[in-house]
Amino acid sequence: MKHDVIIIGGSYSGMAAALQLLRARRRVLIIDGGKRRNRSASHSHGFLGSDGVDPAELARVARAQLEAYPTLTWVDGAVEQATGTMDDFTVTSGSTTYAAKRLLLAIGVSDRLPEIPGLPERWGRSIFHCPYCHGYELDRGRVGVIATGPVSIHQAQLLPEWGDTTFFLNGTFEPDRVAEDELIRRGVTIETTPIKHIDGSADVVLTDGRRLRFAGLFTAPYNEPSTPIATQLGCELVETLTGVQIGTGETKETTVPGVFACGDAARMPHSVSLAVGDGAWAGAQIHRSLVWPAS
The missing domain is CATH 3.50.50.60 (FAD/NAD(P)-binding domain)
Structure with missing residues (x-):
């Protein structure tokens, strides 16, 4: 089965993007390695409506809400390879290869302390x-x-x-x-x-x-995308004040047509609130690209 979108990374920005796409009844596959950047923190602050909540609980509730939508598939695992072009991407996780029309990189960053x-x-x-x-x-x-x-x-x-x-x-x-x-x-x-x-x-x-x-x-640690998938796909990386991030335009599309990026790996500064907003915008823009491919 070819999915409409494969989202690599199931943390806050990836899930926020998925919610927009699922509500448009699109077939979404999330592949997540389970390593949230804020996994060491006991409380998340500054996120309206959930100030002070354990970030693990935020992630658990969000995933449960997504899984209520029948067009979601969730795979726990790392992505080793991603290739392809617009409307024909393949992603490999473990021994399984998945296909999709669009890719969203919500891969987060690694912190060089x-x-x-x-x-x-x-x-x-x-x-x-x-x-x-x-x-x-x-x-x-x-x-x-x-x-x-x-x-x-x-x-x-x-x-x-x-x-x-x-x-x-x-x-x-x-x-x-x-x-x-x-x-x-x-x-x-x-x-x-x-x-x-x-x-x-x-x-x-x-x-x-x-x-x-x-x-x-x-x-202020040095940041870089947490996996080499963006480079593997040929996406441009851009310099920031604290490292490098995936370059995107206003629609969150990278320099590779059909590949989008959001969250900490594609914007700064970083916070849960900003990641969720960035993901929601990316999800809506990906949906628009599926409806109007030439736009």
């Missing part, structure tokens, strides 16, 4: 990337920002809204005078001593022996 001992195991628990998602719960406590490069200046300037902020340069770069003056104007403390490791909940231990305690830490 700063190489600091103690940081990876706290990612999503006491070390975050989005203050809108996690800043309020720090209750105006002390906040640390770990630099990954000049882009981190913006993050450090923003964080004082949520608490007294210390900006750890950690040997990554030196801000120019204009940036330094702006950080000082915002009340940010600039710390030049390198970080030795992260301890406790969010304690920063410096190479000079000092231990600085924080309610939470933030950093």
Whole structure:
């Protein structure tokens, strides 16, 4: 059977796209590897109507709602290969090959974190990337920002809204005078001593022996699509402030006709709310492309 659309990735953006297509009675196949980016987080914030809900519960409820539609097929598994052209795509997962008229890449991103001992195991628990998602719960406590490069200046300037902020340069770069003056104007403390490791909940231990305690830490990891499927298909990747993403136009179609992309892998900044909105728009645009192929 040829599906109307195969969605690679069944997290928030992929499911939001699927909902639009299923409600148009289109045959949709979701293939999902089961690794949500926020799987380490216990609560999701900033999503209207579900603020503070466990993100795993958000995903569970959403999947259950999709599975009520008879034209959905869901496969748990990784996609190893995707090939083809408009109206004739094939996707391989395990030993099975599936066919579709359109593809949607909702594959999410991988986070390349700063190489600091103690940081990876706290990612999503006491070390975050989005203050809108996690800043309020720090209750105006002390906040640390770990630099990954000049882009981190913006993050450090923003964080004082949520608490007294210390900006750890950690040997990554030196801000120019204009940036330094702006950080000082915002009340940010600039710390030049390198970080030795992260301890406790969010304690920063410096190479000079000092231990600085924080309610939470933030950093801007390098992002890239979580699988090479987009490159395999020939989709253009574009540079962002924090890595690379899949290039798309206003309709969320990539540079390969018939292949669309949405969510964190195809837009920035990143959050559950933005991923859902992006997915819903992509789903509607894919449906339009099936109705009016030349549009």
